[in-house]
Amino acid sequence: MKLILKIALGIIAAVGGFLDIGDLVFNTQAGALYRYDLLWAVLLGTIGIAVYAEMSGRVAAVNQRPVFDVIRMRLGFGPGLIALIASSLVNVLTVAAELGGLAIVLQLLFDAPFSLFVVLAVIGLVIAVALLPFGGIERLFGYGGLLMLVFVVTAIHQQPDWGAVAHGFVPSLSDSKLYLYFVVGVFAAALMPYEVHFYSSGAVEEGWTKDNLKENRLNAIIGYALGGTLACALVIVSGYLFHPLGVEPNDLGTVALPAQGAFGETGLLLALGGMMFCVGGAAIDASFAAAYNLAQFLGWEWGRYRGPKKAPRFTLSWLVFLFLAMLIVLSGINPVEITEYSVVFAVVALPMTYLPILLIAGDRSFMGEHVNGWFSRLLGWAYFAVIVVLAVAAIPLLLMTNGGGG
Amino acid sequence: MSGGDEIFLAHRLLDEQILDSEGRRCGRVDDIELKGTPPRVTALLVGEGLYPRRLPRRLARLARRLTGPERWGANTLRIPWQEVDRIEAAVHLRGKAEELGLGEGDDPGRWMVRRLPWN
Numbered sequence: 001m002k003l004i005l006k007i008a009l010g011i012i013a014a015v016g017g018f019l020d021i022g023d024l025v026f027n028t029q030a031g032a033l034y035r036y037d038l039l040w041a042v043l044l045g046t047i048g049i050a051v052y053a054e055m056s057g058r059v060a061a062v063n064q065r066p067v068f069d070v071i072r073m074r075l076g077f078g079p080g081l082i083a084l085i086a087s088s089l090v091n092v093l094t095v096a097a098e099l100g101g102l103a104i105v106l107q108l109l110f111d112a113p114f115s116l117f118v119v120l121a122v123i124g125l126v127i128a129v130a131l132l133p134f135g136g137i138e139r140l141f142g143y144g145g146l147l148m149l150v151f152v153v154t155a156i157h158q159q160p161d162w163g164a165v166a167h168g169f170v171p172s173l174s175d176s177k178l179y180l181y182f183v184v185g186v187f188a189a190a191l192m193p194y195e196v197h198f199y200s201s202g203a204v205e206e207g208w209t210k211d212n213l214k215e216n217r218l219n220a221i222i223g224y225a226l227g228g229t230l231a232c233a234l235v236i237v238s239g240y241l242f243h244p245l246g247v248e249p250n251d252l253g254t255v256a257l258p259a260q261g262a263f264g265e266t267g268l269l270l271a272l273g274g275m276m277f278c279v280g281g282a283a284i285d286a287s288f289a290a291a292y293n294l295a296q297f298l299g300w301e302w303g304r305y306r307g308p309k310k311a312p313r314f315t316l317s318w319l320v321f322l323f324l325a326m327l328i329v330l331s332g333i334n335p336v337e338i339t340e341y342s343v344v345f346a347v348v349a350l351p352m353t354y355l356p357i358l359l360i361a362g363d364r365s366f367m368g369e370h371v372n373g374w375f376s377r378l379l380g381w382a383y384f385a386v387i388v389v390l391a392v393a394a395i396p397l398l399l400m401t402n403g404g405g406g
Numbered sequence: 407m408s409g410g411d412e413i414f415l416a417h418r419l420l421d422e423q424i425l426d427s428e429g430r431r432c433g434r435v436d437d438i439e440l441k442g443t444p445p446r447v448t449a450l451l452v453g454e455g456l457y458p459r460r461l462p463r464r465l466a467r468l469a470r471r472l473t474g475p476e477r478w479g480a481n482t483l484r485i486p487w488q489e490v491d492r493i494e495a496a497v498h499l500r501g502k503a504e505e506l507g508l509g510e511g512d513d514p515g516r517w518m519v520r521r522l523p524w525n
Binding site: 063072073081298311 | 432434
């Protein structure tokens with residue numbers, strides 16, 4: 001019974017840590033532009049994050065080594081430093097995007113200026129982190145994020161052409177650069193590296209050992225399956241409602257409209273509430289990820305479980321990253337644009353943090369009997385190939401399509 | 407060090423996390439001191455003063471501006487091999503970090519740390 005409860009909590013945390021502003025923006029736009037055609041890219045990205053998270057969770061449980069511990073060990077100081085700088089930039093940009101998203105959602109609920117909500121969002125997150133223990137933070141945003149299930153209910157309620165939906169899961173490429181840009185975007189939004197930095201460090205925060213390997217596997221499979229279902233629902237509801245109308249959703253408010261169309265004001269409030277918890281949780285995850293990475297790379301004391309007194313440099317760097325992100329949003333750049341950049345740059349930086357995990361998870365001298373089996377190895381390397389191709393293609397596509405502007 | 411199994415220095419010792427006797431994280435193995443013939447590990451070297459050594463020459467110059475030159479006992483510490491208790495998923499030391507001068511950046515007595523609002 002206790003195990004079931006623990007697994008349920010872990011899964012909720014996985015769901016909460018999966019959907020974020022990147023999925024909201026890219027999946028809704030993908031649905032509006034290409035109806036159900038990009039569902040396969042959502043599925044591909046979701047399996048990717050499950051593979052990556054399972055490996056890094058396993059490494060953390062067996063070795064107590066989170067991602068940037070592994071990177072320092074496997075890449076050494078110089079190349080590891082490049083991975084650290086790239087990841088920090090991407091993570092701060094991601095936090096900025098999430099904060100912007102949080103402020104926009106708040107602005108839809110209450111009437112006040114954008115910049116005020118950005119500052120309030122930061123203060124709210126700092127208070128939540130100061131008051132709650134690590135597990136409490138995960139649970140608050142995980143449970144809240146489950147409000148996003150309203151999008152799954154909306155998708156079913158809309159009664160779309162399920163044959164066409166199923167057909168969307170068959171991979172298809174086209175020579176349209178915009179389509180390819182969205183393939184990269186939807187895939188990358190599902191596979192944001194901060195999720196894995198946070199997940200593996202969280203495993204250490206919660207004192208995982210080899211006894212937690214089953215939990216780790218179930219989190220990766222069931223948690224990300226649920227997260228992927230929510231991500232697919234975003235594409236489906238948008239494809240059903242916006243594609244025939246030719247609407248191109250350029251702001252976050254549009255994301256919630258399908259739920260309002262199906263269930264009126266209740267639907268709208270549930271959707272906005274779910275978005276708020278998802279984006280808020282992601283802001284915490286991504287800012288923690290930035291601080292975890294720095295502290296792990298340099299060998300500092302780190303972790304929410306140590307508390308600010310025992311890990312002052314870690315806590316201070318978390319606040320600094322959050323503050324920098326706040327400055328980026330307050331500079332007036334459109335949060336949707338920040339989101340697109342954060343997602344595209346994330347996939348460019350991804351191979352540097354993915355490869356060391358793949359190498360250590362396959363290294364018997366580190367992992368003993370829990371080393372990658374043939375299936376994990378095959379899947380791991382196949383995804384590495386996919387990630388490298390997308391990382392190379394991402395920036396040219398971003399420039400050629402003018403950031404998805406066509 | 408107990409255990410006695412062979413390890414590859416660059417693979418398993420260099421860059422490894424260091425924990426003190428109370429499990430406090432207090433730095434990483436930034437370099438290794440070897441002496442004698444055949445060479446033996448005589449000490450672990452720890453501290454930000456060593457970062458420039460680990461970078462290509464041009465970047466090293468830039469890094470040295472940030473870290474300052476290597477000052478032994480300050481930003482560059484020598485941990486004699488006798489202080490190493492065992493090597494598992496991290497390097498475990500026999501003594502406490504503060505006795506060896508490690509992890510000072512997280513030390514509540516330091517002025518910068520003392521001024522943080524939660525201390």
